Amino acid sequence: MKLFLKRILWILGIVYNSSMAARLPGEFSGEFIIENRGYLKSGQYGNSGRHDLSFSLQPEFTVAWDQDRKVIAFEPFGRISSLDNERSHVDIRELSFVGSWDLFEVRVGISKVFWGVAESQHLVDVINQTDLVESPDGEDKLGQPMINIAYVNDFGNFEIFLLPYFRERTFSGTDGRFRGELVVDTDKTVYLSSDKQSHIDGAFRWSHYMGEMDWAISYFEGTDRVPELKAKTDGTGLEPIYGQAKQVSLEMQYIVGDWLLKAEFLSKDTELYGAYWASVTGFEYTFANCYKGMDLGILYEYLYDDRESFARSGLDKASFGGVRLALNDEKGFVFLIGSIFDHQSGHLCNTFLESSRRINENWKWALEGIFFEHPKSASFLEQVKRDSYLQASLSFFW
């Protein structure tokens, strides 16, 4: 507990120091979150704590000039968790310069890049490593050092990425949830490439749109963001092994009236577990302004992975269905509920919900939950079946 208090003081120190930045030209903003997560059951591997009170802080400092064509941004991030030491962590989400010169745009530094169109899974998104301790949904990412050059002409946006430093995935510690029987020991990371963490990864991307159709074709070559987890010889934990991988991906979205038709295809060749292909295809239909300005959206996506025993998530043929309600009121109330159905077992395997509402100009509350049911045996979901949680958070934005 003492350590916990120390960390709070340390975070407040960051707030104080970053408030000094307000005197510099540019803009200083950010978000402070108090998050209270309650697990419905105690974990199955001795990780019996059911309550995780955590605080996170993400200040943002930006300077923009030349009609916003040049921007410097700095966005550190930190979280302290009462449950899991590994979840208490810091990262630099952004520390970059981006400049646009007519048809060219250059981004240098630590940054974040999103690829994809689907909602249930971000299949083709590969530039940034997942900050898995943040949330099991994998949407949170670690800052990635990069040089990114974009060239725009009438045939679309052509981008190259040089990624000179590899970020390791974060994993829960002994007291944390979302882990298997053995804890991942991130001090024992193994790289198959002799360049290890300084292997230079690269990517190329072409994105364009025509009428109601948007698409992107991308190629990535470098250290696989997904490690293989192998038991250490002494049996005390797991060591993450990072191999090399190449992948080609295609993503498309087509709008027909109130329908968004989406598809992501991935063909990936990995050093550790061979070649495979996977896809997410689906739609989002919105009953726009259906009652007093509110939007009701229906989402469906089909998840496919051609690896017969896609053991990690247990989802090689699955369907995602969801409903999104946005009141579009002055408080910006939104509610999203979704479930993943496994076609092989014929069961729902997890359900999640997200909801948020603004309190006033600076405050907002949010509710989030993930519930696991009927996981396929020997899959990653089987290991986390007792990790269903409900979380309430209060955010302060400035």
Place this chain on the structure above:
Amino acid sequence: MKLFQSKIIFALLVISFSCTEALCQEIVPEKERGLWVARQIDQEDAGFVNQVSKATMTLRNKQGQESTRSMTIKSFEVEGDGDKSLTIFSSPRDVKGTAFLSFTHALEPDDQWLFLPALKRVKRISSNNKSGPFMGSEFAYEDISSQEVEKYTYQYIRAEEVLEAKGHVIERVPVDPKSGYTKQIVWVDGETWRIGKIEFYDRKRSKLKTLTFSEYKQYSNKKWRASRMEMENHQTGKSTELIWTDIKFGLDLTERDFDQNALKRAR
């Protein structure tokens, strides 16, 4: 008969006084007079090249509770097509950094992209939802998007004084069946073609909202802009006030400042 003739003469007199353009409207056939007025408004606005301004919306509910939204809006005139615009939100603070890119087209659907800063994600969105509220305000998306002449059919109603000048009242009917309105009544002054007021009628043909423009200022490029717009919803008692500040024209902007890369850079 005589009375009838004098009525016509009187009407013609009113019309000719209400119109300072060389192309005077008494020579415009009555059927096309509404469209003619719309074209005058459009021509008066043409040649603004680009505009950057800050906008603050104050939303008021029936009980008088207020909330605000502030944003920077950049717009770019495109020859032979609708305007391009980039809207960057700065408050409420939870949506700070969210940005909206829109390419307006006369008759085809607009192209729209949304930038979500938390995920750094650009999402193409359907422009079908034009009747929905913009940021929870009384303005619908279609009220704030670029007004192209082809988006409506027009009918002339009458000559009337608008903004202390001789003006016109026209009715316009949205061409797009997805519009939330059956018609709009527009009051416009006939000298500088400034809009004074717009009344909106919902799908049930009842009066829904009134938008009043005021505090017009003329800028160095001769363009008139209202600094204040007040949208009143007659059915809910809610209202939204939109205040424009720091209006600048003719900045060094190109189409590259209105693409998806610019959307991602927006802060």
